[in-house]
Amino acid sequence: MDDHGDVITAAREVVRRGRRITCFSGAGLSAPSGVGTFRDPGDGWWSRYDPMRLASPDGFHEDPALVMKWYAARRQQMAEAAPNAGHLALAARPDVVQVTQNTDDLLDRAGCSDIIRLHGNITADRCHAGCGHVESVDMHDPPGHRSCPGCGQAGLRPTVVWFGEALPSDAWERAEQAARSCDVFLVVGTSAVVYPAAGLITLAAHAGATVIVVNRDASSASDVADFELLGSADELLPALLEAD
Numbered sequence: 001m002d003d004h005g006d007v008i009t010a011a012r013e014v015v016r017r018g019r020r021i022t023c024f025s026g027a028g029l030s031a032p033s034g035v036g037t038f039r040d041p042g043d044g045w046w047s048r049y050d051p052m053r054l055a056s057p058d059g060f061h062e063d064p065a066l067v068m069k070w071y072a073a074r075r076q077q078m079a080e081a082a083p084n085a086g087h088l089a090l091a092a093r094p095d096v097v098q099v100t101q102n103t104d105d106l107l108d109r110a111g112c113s114d115i116i117r118l119h120g121n122i123t124a125d126r127c128h129a130g131c132g133h134v135e136s137v138d139m140h141d142p143p144g145h146r147s148c149p150g151c152g153q154a155g156l157r158p159t160v161v162w163f164g165e166a167l168p169s170d171a172w173e174r175a176e177q178a179a180r181s182c183d184v185f186l187v188v189g190t191s192a193v194v195y196p197a198a199g200l201i202t203l204a205a206h207a208g209a210t211v212i213v214v215n216r217d218a219s220s221a222s223d224v225a226d227f228e229l230l231g232s233a234d235e236l237l238p239a240l241l242e243a244d
């Protein structure tokens with residue numbers, strides 16, 4: 001068997017023996033479903049726009065219509081997407097704790113439950129002034145920029161975490177616990193450059209977990225990986241997780 005096959009076999013054995021497995025996922029998990037990633041050159045969303053402009057309060061203040069247009073395009077793309085074999089392989093393992101940076105609903109639609117969402121979810125909008133108004137959006141026909149119908153003081157923006165915004169404290173506490181207490185930490189489809197989320201990888205490693213990275217390319221998680229499987233998540237996750 002070639003080296004790649006040997007690594008998969010060894011990683012499969014680690015997963016098979018694993019008693020507490022946490023999966024930490026990023027945009028690469030959804031990429032095979034046709035959902036754009038953030039940093040892939042060429043077709044990555046941010047290759048066309050300045051991320052700190054679009055996914056930040058300052059960017060929204062400066063040009064809310066552009067930000068909501070970007071989210072509308074992403075929402076339509078997600079609405080047309082279906083969960084891929086990677087999502088389904090994870091959904092078939094309800095014993096695996098799901099911690100995701102992704103804001104799409106593909107893990108939910110695959111059948112995962114109790115997902116720990118570090119960066120929120122894109123399927124709803126809320127008042128940017130924090131009056132409490134929240135409304136779900138039609139992902140097939142997403143809205144553009146509009147004022148909050150609750151207070152009229154600010155625009156509505158997606159219920160996601162932007163740069164410079166704090167992560168939801170309950171999600172963060174649960175994610176830290178899931179990283180500290182697992183014996184296998186599976187890292188799937190992330191460049192591992194956004195903090196504090198990416199810090200979970202070293203947290204898990206320092207707590208004694210075996211780190212298995214599944215990614216198309218080398219990433220900032222490569223140095224921490226005990227096993228690095230380079231390839232597509234929709235092919236590697238079924239090979240890694242499915243029972244013999």
Ligand code: BV8
Binds near residue numbers: 161232
């Ligand atoms: C915080 C919005 C503190 C949601 C996102 C200056 C000012 C303020 C903060 C900072 C600053 N400088 C640094 C920071 C910290 C900052 C940060 O980390 N910046 C980095 C970029 C340097 N972090 C923050 O601001 C965080 N908040 O620190 O708050 C605070 C505390 C208290 C009070 C107030 C404030 C907030 C971080 C969240 C930012 N929001 N997006 C949305 O629109 O979705 S981040 C964005 O990147 C996405 O949400 C995504 O989740 C995240 C990570 O990206 P990835 O998922 O890794 O995707 P990427 O494209 O990068 O990589 C894809 C990978 O998949 C690649 O490696 C590729 O090879 C691989 N791949 C591709 N195809 C496949 C594949 N793998 C397998 N199979 C395939 N088929």
